[in-house]
Amino acid sequence: MGRPPHETTDLAPFYAESERLRPPDCLGELQRRAFVELVASCPVSQFRKSDLGLLCRYCELQVMCETAAFHLGADGMVVDGKEGPKVSPWFAIHRDCCRELRSLSQRLQIGPRGRTPKAPKTVAGRVSYYERMMLEGDLDDAN
Amino acid sequence: MTLTDVEDEPLSAVDFEALDRAIRICRTQKTPADAEQIEHKLATELWREAAEFASYSCQCDALHLQPWQDPPCQVDDLVSAINAGDDGILGDYAAAKLLQRLLDRGLSRYEPDPVSALKAKRCSR
Numbered sequence: 001m002g003r004p005p006h007e008t009t010d011l012a013p014f015y016a017e018s019e020r021l022r023p024p025d026c027l028g029e030l031q032r033r034a035f036v037e038l039v040a041s042c043p044v045s046q047f048r049k050s051d052l053g054l055l056c057r058y059c060e061l062q063v064m065c066e067t068a069a070f071h072l073g074a075d076g077m078v079v080d081g082k083e084g085p086k087v088s089p090w091f092a093i094h095r096d097c098c099r100e101l102r103s104l105s106q107r108l109q110i111g112p113r114g115r116t117p118k119a120p121k122t123v124a125g126r127v128s129y130y131e132r133m134m135l136e137g138d139l140d141d142a143n
Numbered sequence: 144m145t146l147t148d149v150e151d152e153p154l155s156a157v158d159f160e161a162l163d164r165a166i167r168i169c170r171t172q173k174t175p176a177d178a179e180q181i182e183h184k185l186a187t188e189l190w191r192e193a194a195e196f197a198s199y200s201c202q203c204d205a206l207h208l209q210p211w212q213d214p215p216c217q218v219d220d221l222v223s224a225i226n227a228g229d230d231g232i233l234g235d236y237a238a239a240k241l242l243q244r245l246l247d248r249g250l251s252r253y254e255p256d257p258v259s260a261l262k263a264k265r266c267s268r
Contacts, residue, residue, distance in 0.1 A: 129206035129258060130237035139229050139237055 009123050019044050020127075021052060022135055027059065034059040036135045042110070043122040051108065058104045061097045068094035154191070161251035162194035168255050169197045173204075194253070201255035206241075208234070215242035216252050 023035035035055060039047065047055060071090040079088045105111045133139050154162070169181040177200070184193035195216065202214030212234035218224055224239035242252055244261060254260045 126207040128208050128212060128234070129241075130208070130212060130234040133237050133240065134229075134231070139240060 009125055020131065020135060021047050021049065021055065022137070023059075024052065024056065027056060028063070030063045031056070031059045032136065034062045036132060038110070039135060040127040040132055041124055043124045045122060046109065054104055054108055058101065058108060058110075061101050061104065065094060065097035065101060068097060155251070157249065157251045158253055161253040161255065162191070162198055165197035165201045165253060165255040166194055168201050173200075198253040198255060202257060205256040205258065213238050215239075215245060215254075215257055218242045218252070221246075 020039050023032040023039075027035060038055065038059065068090045072088060072094060075088060075090070077088050077091055078085045080086075130139075166181060166185070170178050181193060181197055184196055198216050199214055202208075202216055206214060208214060211232075215238050218235070218239050221239050221242055224235050225243065227236065229236035241257055245252060245254055245257055248261065248264045250257075250260050250264060
């Protein structure tokens with residue numbers, strides 16, 4: 001039996017500015033929150049600037065999925081149609097969003113597959129609230 | 144700023160309640176070593192010094208601060224800290240911003256968990 005894989009903790013170096021990706025301005029409020037939550041819960045080294053597009057799409061899908069789930073819960077999975085009861089249109093939206101989320105999560109190495117034995121073993125460090133404020137844009141001069 | 148710089152300033156009822164709560168948290172919700180430390184401080188130092196230490200400790204934990212970052216209770220000059228802008232590292236600007244939010248909502252600078260207190264205040268409105 002070989003040596004067990006080592007695990008390192010993601011630590012912010014002293015006197016270094018945050019290297020975490022910030023949500024772009026084009027994202028809506030809910031998508032921004034999803035973005036910050038995701039980026040703050042993963043190691044800094046996990047995402048690069050080139051991943052920004054995929055990350056944004058992932059967050060948009062997450063919000064869409066939650067919106068669909070809310071409507072399914074509130075209105076029911078079966079709704080009245082012109083020709084009698086039918087499956088809620090939100091069901092298809094939820095299913096499609098989940099499918100795309102799964103696909104993107106594999107690309108971004110998020111979720112259970114990102115924690116397989118061969119996956120990089122860097123554990124996300126705790127994000128200080130000040131860094132979270134920076135990611136959320138709370139420290140911008142306009143605020 | 145040291146923990147005792149504001150010692151001469153009178154404590155408001157809001158500050159007193161927050162400091163008292165911080166001591167309670169150190170006594171009951173942290174490790175036995177933390178409880179022992181606060182008991183020792185209460186026995187050997189002025190109540191306010193011990194209470195400010197408790198608040199500092201609670202805020203650092205609640206905000207997951209880095210070792211070089213100060214919590215809001217340590218902000219000495221709010222206006223200067225905000226005018227100085229964000230250096231992106233030390234967190235003084237963020238601490239000042241957070242303190243400003245606390246004070247704007249009538250909360251204490253010594254609030255043990257500033258973010259939860261702000262959320263609770265927002266929900267109660």
